[in-house]
Amino acid sequence: MNVHDEECSGHPTVIxxxxxxxxxxxxxxxRMLTISQLSIEFHFVLRSGIYDILTEKLGYRKLCSRWVPKILTETRKEKCLAAAQTFLRCYKNEGDDLWKHIVTSDEMWISYLNVKTQQQSM
Structure with a gap:
């Protein structure tokens, strides 16, 4: 008799x-599909598997009933931090005169989405 476990492959992944x-x-x-609707479409995958695909592999998150890409990646966070530190150094050197040289604008990092409120989505 062998008392050692035999190697087994476990459950094969369907992802x-x-x-x-x-x-x-x-x-x-x-983008308004739910995990339940996707689990009907992909009936051979568990709901938790679909959730893992959406959040971990594709990097989506649910925002006002829509799946959108996560905006702040680690790289983006590092760039924002570096920009903030640059502004602080400039402010330390120039003082309040720095504000005269700053031009602000609106910037969007994801493609335009007509985001509905939760009440409109119902």
């Missing part, structure tokens, strides 16, 4: 790159 691309394509078609 593949192809599945991830298909889920992404569905989300791009309709």
């Amino acid at each position: 593949t790159d192809e599945l991830t691309e298909n889920v992404n394509a569905k989300i791009c078609e309709n």
Whole structure:
């Protein structure tokens, strides 16, 4: 008799790159899909698997009933921090005169979305 465990492969994963691309394509078609609706479309994947694909592999989060890409990645956070530190150094050197040289504008980091309020989405 052998008392050692035999190697086993466990449950094979159904989450593949192809599945991830298909889920992404569905989300791009309709950003208001829910995990329940996606689980009907991809019936061979558990709801938790679909949630993992959306949040971990694709980097989406739910915002006002829409799946949108997460805005602040680590790289983006580092760039914002570096810009803030640069402004602080300039302010330390120039004082209140710095504010005369700053031009502000509105910048959008994701493509335009007509975001509805939660009440409108119902």
